[in-house]
Amino acid sequence: MSKMKTWFDVHRLRLSHAVLPAAVLATGLAGIAPAVAQSFSFSVMASGTYDKAAADLAPAFEAKTGVKTTVAAFPWAILRQNNITDVLTGTNQYQVMSGGFYLVDIYPHFVPLAEMIKADNLADGMIPGLMDPGRSEYFNGQQIGFPYGTDVYGVMVNDEMLKTAGVTGEFKTWADFVAACPTIEAALPDVACFSHPTGSPEQISAFFTGAYDGTYIKGGKYELDTTKAVEVGKLIAELWKHLPKQGNAMSFDEANAAFRDGKAAMLVTWPSFANKFLDEDTSPLKGKWHQVSFPGPGYPQLSQWQLFMVDTAPDKAVAWDWIKTFAGPENAAANYKKYGIGSPWKALYDDPELKAAHTHDWPAKLADLPRAQNPVLSGEALDFLNNTLQDVANGRVSAEDGIASINQAWANFPVPATLLEVAGSVGAVAAE
Template structure:
């Protein structure tokens, strides 16, 4: 058994189809809605090849006490709504940054773009291509968001971004929830204990999904044993224990319906689970995603205009082949132009 995610698309053809096994075992019954759909559980040649077992989706955490002081309600449908709130926070709380975010992690730069952009990623000819006007408009907003980061906000690691929020020095934090939730809820060390909550990730696009899958390589000598192990490890029976002991995000709805756990996480789970159902992976190979990420950083830091940057992305993407597995997912998830 092998663990991985969408970035393995170039080798998906070497994994065993699992659709028939899923159907025979009725395996998806009780999963969070949509996790076996294209863009989530990995597929190849029309077959499900990946079994989801560990989930996270990019989240937006807010300091309710600071937002109340600034007179801001955290009802954000779009990132333009967040920008409007940031302007108020900057005016009312001049010593507080609006937003903390791991900007020093270059691979994270598509976070806001994919949440804002609601266009396609692959053209009708099966080649990577963004809708230029929509993409440039989204990239422009990304740059505006970066303008509200803390004074040293262009070089924040995951740990530093989380610490700024935990110390009460930023009103909001955008990051992977699993990276910070336990620390934020620690009454001994967290400056926002009892003061923070998670809100639905804004945008007309989608929150970035982190969904680990388990695969059975076609070269596996005992595929039946591999399937039995996957069901035992990733199945519903162990989900609560894996979450509470090891922080592995559960893909099973029953975990989030557990009365004791739900009460302890009432400030986070409603938004978290709602984001799980909306979250997707961008239909990009590693090379295509890396070039987009690097270009978005250049746009966000003012090194080039949004229009020029997106034009460069589309030009570069014409030289990058789309793996068949990604093309299949893109068509099924509405990411390909008709």
């Protein structure tokens, strides 16, 4: 096979198409002497959650610091591209970036945060384990990412529909889940088994990591266990047969609405993108659904949004002030109540009023959290997996051919040392 262009080679060529930051928010009165930096820019995903929280916080941050503040919000794929190209080309638009493990190849450009975390005692009160490698991001043994948006991939069920179908909703494996679909659809002829944001291609990997219990690395290279991976590919192709009609290109909002409006008996998605919507007073599903434990035998994906401080930030004190203000415990309750942002802070889940209001979803989320993980894949490896699984799910290639093409392509993708170390610690490396 000829040498392939890397993901970064391709995306460097797209710099001319990068989206510029959002307009600078109005400047407030300076609460303290102006910092060295005359402006501050934060890149974040446009989702109506994280970006909205940041935009609402920005005026108060400007008033406190005297620093003109920009919130640059982009859809996930563009955010990832813009963060990477901003560093690789030395454009240096953003001082703090929101991201995750898929930014691994620019980790050397992020500032270690341990001393700042310790100085502000900012680890106290965090849910145990969320600051560990594999959940928070590290480079050369140094913590470089600080968590702020914690979510675990979930399965939500319509209580009345599953009762009518005689299905408990407790699925030990994804094979159990797909086996229940014909029963549900026979009992409810006008209802699909489940909905899912299929129009976002990267979301399909949640089914793969949930159903696959094999390794991802062998002999220092990315490689799937062929037999196990093919079985999961076949299972995903079967699952796709039980989506709503024309349901293989649904947005997050469309998938949520299909479940809320009774067109699907279950919903598989990130809970933070759905739960507030499902629990609105106008929702016909309010009080009639609950979240169940994510099926195995693999693991539920962890959405552990991190804040990274870029080493070119002109005033690192201002950058750190934004991180601890936006992601600190003081804003946790507001971020959850107003925007639905899952919190890494234990106190939120111990709040008696909130706890009583979330008996239908928090128990499953908190039970799944200890086994949730990030994929141990670089951005280019994850892209290829997602794109190929889309072909398998939609019947364009067989599971056998799809997995073979993944392993063939993956042989050319380097495994970043940071991810290799994490992979070893979570059992994702095949024994030699």
